[in-house]
Amino acid sequence: MTFPVHRPRRLRRSEALRGFVRETRLTTAGLVYPLFACPGSKVRVPVSSMPGVFQLSADQIVEECREVAGLGIPAVILFGLPEHKDETGSEAADANGAVQRSVEAIRKAKIELLVITDVCLCEYTSHGHCGVIKDGEVLNDPSSELLAAAALSHARAGADIVAPSDMMDGRVGAIRRKLDENHFEDIAILSYAAKYCSAFYGPFREAAQSAPQFGDRRSYQMDPANAREALREVELDLEEGADMIMVKPALPYLDIIQRVRERFDVPVAAYNVSGEYSMVKAAAQNGWIDEKRIVLELITSIQRAGASIILTYHAKDLARWLKSS
């Protein structure tokens, strides 16, 4: 027996009914707000391709974190801009680097936030690749060691979670060993396990000044055409000791989020990246879309696909909208 006995519209008649049977409920509980830490003090430089996003010095990061915590967002992730770039990205592990100083400042201010640090070399290397280079190749194992040193410096500064985003093989294991050897066995690793070689990172590279100076990242980031390989990447990172894993970007890879969610019983994060954000902002500024409705729908789709943790530049707006609705 189907129609007229079954009428799915019965449960859509009012907002009370729709809310009652809603499968995906957005809250601020899994949101992570990305921040760009730069050297200096009282620095607040707008990123032109990402309206509402700034490069911030440590004191400004603290102000931003107060606002973020006040909105009920539980976590931030910090990316760093160095004073100087060099071949090996040595400032990535510098105790006085912008990320390390920002983490210390957040801790000193006693703001109740989970502090996640992005661990990579591309913001710090003169060539803009995520590892060290020899004869035009990105070397894997030496890069992992440098990444582990960077992660350790973040843990020493007071980070709760380190998040390697470079896509070198074996770097999760290298970071876990380095942290454990230095008695940071309680610091968790959120691995960018399935990070695709994506054109959606374009605006971020302005924000983090991390565009590669030659070639591209296809030899280490994943081919957008591959889904099964993402499961293999996640499996390996979990074996190496990742506590949580991430799929990046989010919207063009909802199928990957869903597959990973179904296969693995660990927290799954997704990164709603700069290009996804900037497209929405540009269309909204032109009056072509309803920004609030678009963002609520996009973030719902990421959560519905299976991500319980969502990194997004929309986090503050989202938190305000969820509060007022």
Ligand SMILES: [Zn+2]
């Ligand atoms: Zn990188």
